[in-house]
Amino acid sequence: NMDPLLPNLQIVDTTVPKDRQQCLLKASKEAKSLASYNIRYEKSTVLDKRTACEEAKKRCWAVTSTPSEVQYLGQLHLNFGKYNGQSFKWLVENDVGYINLLDLHIKECCHPDRKASQGDWVKDLLLRYVQLHPQVSCHLKINVDRAIYGQGCFRSFTFLEMWQ
Known part of the structure; x- marks a missing residue:
């Protein structure tokens, strides 16, 4: 992968066709040590969606003056949880x-009585970013039929195809 703005994904089996590849679900050493320190990030640095997206686009300028959606979304930062402050690109890597x-988040968004919370846009954009990477999004429950069995002669078959 030559584009520094695109993630270097850890693929389980590179011998299966590209459209069937899936990411490893194991956290990297860096992720584990970061989570154990549980870095507290200044939440006030990301106030609203528009500002965050503008900042993310600026971070792309060293590489391109016209970043694509997948490029700038990767530069957005998480503002919650154990990887608070890390970029979307970092997370999928x-x-x-x-x-x-x-x-x-998907389940909550579908709930009729749910009150939208302030930081929902971060998860919405993370979901969008993840969906731009099929090797990552295949691990979401909504895409369970796209998950690859990954064993023996069924190595590149989805679970759905195996039952058909």
Whole structure:
């Protein structure tokens, strides 16, 4: 991957076709040590969606003056949880398993009595970013039929295809 703005994904099996590849769900050493320190990030640095997106685009300028959606979304920072302050790009490179928090976010967003909370846009944009990377988004519950079995002669089959 030659574009420094795009994530270097840890793929389980690179021998399966590209559109069937999935990311490793194991957290990197860096992710584990970061989570154990549980760095507290200045939440006030990201106030609103527009400012955050503008800042993310500025971080791309060293590489390109016209960043694509996938490039600038990768430069957005998490403002919650154990990886507070890390970029979306960093997250998909270091702990794809952590995106399962989006399963809950999707479920909550569908709940009729739910009150939208202030930071929802961060999870919305993280979900958008993850969906731009099929090797990552295949791990979300909503895409369970796209998950790859990954064993033996069924190595590149989705669970759905195996039952058909």
